[in-house]
Amino acid sequence: MNTVTLRFYAELGDLLDPGFRGRTFEHHFWGQAQAKDLIESLGVPHTEVELLLVDGQPAPFTRVLTGGEHLSVYPHFRTLDVSGTTRITENILARPPVRFAADAHLGKLARYLRMAGFDTLWDRSLAEEELALRADEEDRMLLTRDRGLLKRVLVARGSYVHTQDPEDQLAEVIDRFRLENCLQPFSRCMHCNVPVIPVPKEEVSDRLPPEVRKHCQAFTRCPACNRIYWQGTHHEHMERLLCRIRKEPPVPTGLG
Numbered sequence: 510m511n512t513v514t515l516r517f518y519a520e521l522g523d524l525l526d527p528g529f530r531g532r533t534f535e536h537h538f539w540g541q542a543q544a545k546d547l548i549e550s551l552g553v554p555h556t557e558v559e560l561l562l563v564d565g566q567p568a569p570f571t572r573v574l575t576g577g578e579h580l581s582v583y584p585h586f587r588t589l590d591v592s593g594t595t596r597i598t599e600n601i602l603a604r605p606p607v608r609f610a611a612d613a614h615l616g617k618l619a620r621y622l623r624m625a626g627f628d629t630l631w632d633r634s635l636a637e638e639e640l641a642l643r644a645d646e647e648d649r650m651l652l653t654r655d656r657g658l659l660k661r662v663l664v665a666r667g668s669y670v671h672t673q674d675p676e677d678q679l680a681e682v683i684d685r686f687r688l689e690n691c692l693q694p695f696s697r698c699m700h701c702n703v704p705v706i707p708v709p710k711e712e713v714s715d716r717l718p719p720e721v722r723k724h725c726q727a728f729t730r731c732p733a734c735n736r737i738y739w740q741g742t743h744h745e746h747m748e749r750l751l752c753r754i755r756k757e758p759p760v761p762t763g764l765g
């Protein structure tokens with residue numbers, strides 16, 4: 510039996526068994542182990558790791574461990590400059606994603622991201638393998654709470670979503686990738702992920718509820734599903750959510 514000592518830093522601790530958080534611990538294995546397999550066996554997908562130090566030296570995921578080593582495992586850095594050090598993966602925070610893919614369980618988050626203007630693939634008919642492939646082909650950041658999905662070798666750009674509430678998840682994603690200034694609210698259909706287009710009121714007038722016809726002047730239409738959007742109750746809720754994310758006081762909105 511061989512033994513390594515490990516320490517996982519910052520939010521990587523959330524992915525470990527509680528007893529291993531915030532401290533150095535020992536891990537035992539037979540024979541040899543590849544760093545990627547060993548780290549993932551403890552619950553941390555490779556996509557979450559930016560830097561691995563083995564005995565204080567940067568090491569790749571393919572590093573074979575034979576026992577006696579000490580591993581320091583770091584998440585993606587936002588503020589710490591490690592440009593002189595060999596990263597194990599691309600810093601996902603250095604090139605913020607403009608497109609996302611959300612797994613089947615994150616439908617609400619996907620709609621919120623679209624509402625905020627981000628191109629977000631969400632299609633529950635896709636198998637995990639297809640989703641990972643599409644995300645890779647289309648250079649999308651894959652968002653999931655499924656660590657098994659992130660451990661797949663073909664997931665190049667993926668990110669574990671820590672929170673469970675969809676509004677918190679939107680805030681988490683925008684905060685992690687510093688997208689506060691990239692929001693284009695209400696520019697995209699929440700159902701189809703297609704950019705909406707402005708449409709004159711007279712063109713849609715016969716499709717509007719009387720109250721809306723009376724009070725609203727600006728409308729957009731989704732060219733895919735033909736839904737009409739206007740500033741209504743739903744819009745206000747979203748505005749409040751976006752203000753919270755931008756850490757701004759809520760903008761008073763309302764019909765008329």
Ligand SMILES: [Zn+2]
Nearest residue numbers: 698701731734
């Ligand atoms: Zn649509």
